[in-house]
Amino acid sequence: MMHIFNLMASFWLGRLSLKALPPNPIQWFGASLIILVPGMIAVLLTVTKRWKWLYKEWITTQDPKKIGVMYILVAIGMLLRGGADVALIKTQQALSVGASHGILSASHFQQIVTAHGTIMIFFVAMGLMFGIINLIVPLQIGSRDVAFPFLNATSFWLFFFGMVLVNASLVLGDFAATGWLAYPPLSELRYSPTVGVDYWIWSLQIAGVGSLLAAINFIVTILKMRVKGMNFMKMPMFVWSVLGSMLLVAFAFPILTATLTLLALDRNLGMHFFTSGAGGNMMMYVNLIWAWGHPEVYILILPAFGVFSEVVATYSKKRLFGYTSMVWAIAAIVLLSFIVWLHHFFTMGAGSDVNAFFGIMTMIIAIPTGVKLFNWLFTMYRGKIRLDSPMLWFIGFVVIFTIGGMAGVLMAVPPIDFQLHNSLFLVAHFHMMIVGGVVFADFAAITYWFPKIFGFKLNETLGRWVFWLWLVGFLMSFIPLYILGFMGATRRLDHYSASLGWQQLFIVSGIGAALIGAGVGVQLLQFAYSIYKRKDNRDKTGDPWDGRSLEWSLPSPVPFYNFARLPEVSSRDAFWEAKKSRLKDRRKYEDIEIPKNTPLAFMIAALAFIFAFTVVWHIWWLAVIALLSIITLIIVRSMDEQTDYILKASEVEKLDSLYLKGAKL
Amino acid sequence: MKNNSRNEAVDVMVSMHQPEEATLKKYVIGFVGSLVLTFSAYLLTQYGAMNKPVMVIILAVLALSQFVLQLVYFLHVGKEFSPRLKLLVTIFMVMIVFILVAGSIWIMNNLNGRMMTHSNMVKYMNSQDGL
Structure with a gap:
């Protein structure tokens, strides 16, 4: 009888059982937070009767501006989640010395480190980047929409449900304890038999497919939907950097998808791509994952460079220095970022010829990056510089990025890398690149473009507090890691001997992290306070910073159709030139085609989530149903020939005059 | 329009x-x-x-x-519609695929060349005391 019951249960529920619930108090706390936060949002929505609003305005929307806002909201939520992981990691490292073993078990610590890396890269850095791209690219190229609005919504919801899957691992089962790239043999079934690695694989698969679709969308948008007169060499630098970054996504993410699929086949169907037995080779996994992983770094940093190009030019009141060299630097980075991946595994055992080649390529890629840095500095030279907070983020970026970059060039020398590989020196290096580079740029971008999207400015005083807390906290947190790395401390270290004398430095680093935490707190306060005081900070002109590119020619917040009348462009910095020449606007209003709202994108992604979740838990019958439903929905959508509605020219004119009078619609 | x-x-x-x-x-x-x-x-x-x-x-x-x-x-x-652009992208694609495939073959062969064969490993282990 019991036997039949077990058989039934394993058919209907796969590996899922009550044992999947969290085993210890800290994990219970995490799990209850993950359930409580969405629960509270649900209660809030019910009390304020906003479910319908949520559905009509957000879940079914195809407006890239709203999708961009949702990307950023998810990313900020995940920044808090990844930040909570940091709090645990830093506390453990400060306490777990000698006889004391801190607050976390070794395996739980490894799960937290893995989750921190995965979440910060895929759901914070990528989320902020795609959010800003969605908000700004169509506006800067003078377009009313992206090329494929439905695909865009699907990308976002896939990203969203990838995020949900990572967080589901807090409540049911465990997460990978393998490090954020899950090298075999550790990530193979034999050494990681639980669902942790499966959660990791499938959340990245879903989010990764979303990124790939988004990249195709934005490549086509930039290539085909630029406004009349904007040829390639007249595009704003942010658009160039996004084009480079999206090309990298399109070429690199298929490698990730394929590699994760092979690992999943190993784990689920007993194949042997990366096992040490039966002809597999785990070194092939390392090779493949970094063939994606290195371009990924540049996928994140290129749009950040683009943001700073806009910010520096605007706040220096000068045109960007060396536009052409910037474009060529981006092109060089796009190509070179595919020829350096071996520097992540110099120590795997390749010969000196291979290591030397990739070491030299790595040093070469620092050159175009240096070109960009000098271009920004020359843009500032003799400019009328205003040190508003976006500019502060830029200056912080220059300092941190240069320190981190030089550490990187140092590690490009293979013999030095042999000393520093997998040490905290490396950890300090890549945090300086990703936080000091990408995250600082994203914060600058949010401050800079906030009034364009929401119609009011963020509070500048609090913005400065955020910057200084982040800068001081960041340096205090990561400079000790360089020193610890030299002393031999490795990454993912959950316990060390007291005689090593590392504890003081770990405590200093922990205090730095707490300062960053305070920075994030002030940041949330800044949002709340600015929303509360929005009437005082309203942007009535649409051009609060004396901007240069087309988005500043629109009223703030931007109407849902972006441009009432499409502009024509005859030079770089099109809006700047238009402001100087004061030409009369003779363009006509015309009918605008706008995509209708549809819940299908959300439904496809939700089914992808069900598919992934059931594959993780081996609930195969539901996985098959979910997969078939996805295919059905895609067919249903492609049969729908009326996906747009027409906004009549007369209505556009009426709406436009209202917007220009400053009405809030 | x-x-x-x-x-x-x-x-x-x-x-x-x-x-x-x-x-x-x-x-x-x-x-x-x-x-x-x-x-x-x-x-x-x-x-x-x-x-x-x-x-x-x-x-x-x-x-x-x-x-x-x-x-x-x-x-x-x-x-x-615009063959020149597509040609550029195609050349880029062929180049990237070539770099990745040739690079991977180079790297993996180099790694394999430096690995011990199984029989050599057994010989080495036998030659060491206590293994």
């Missing part, structure tokens, strides 16, 4: 400027051709009796022809 640029973008991707039957025919040819090529590779590895280097070359040829087939029948290379 409609928002022409988006329609143009869609045209490029799905080749709406072709008659519908021709498009359908192309997709079917591409689909069936890909299946035939994939299954012949599978059958070859399962049942084909030949020495390894020959097999590897045949498999590589099958993979490459599938690559070209999909470019022509699914991505419609050669039928686009």
